[in-house]
Amino acid sequence: MKSYLLVLLLFSIPASLDLAIIRKESKRERLIYALKTFLWMVVGSIAFGWIMYITR
Secondary structure (H helix, E strand, C coil), X not given: CCCHHHHHHHHHHXXXXXXXXXXXXXXXXXXXXXHHHHHHHXXXXXXXXXXXXXXC
């Protein structure tokens, strides 16, 4: 059995870190931006998955 949540987490961590490095200047801004981006990716993907599950 595959864990899609684990794959989502493994993708979201480096993607959010890369975006933070590219977009922000200071370390504090990068950390905050990376955390926000990570949470948006995870929460948004889970919410979208539930919407797809409900409407099928």
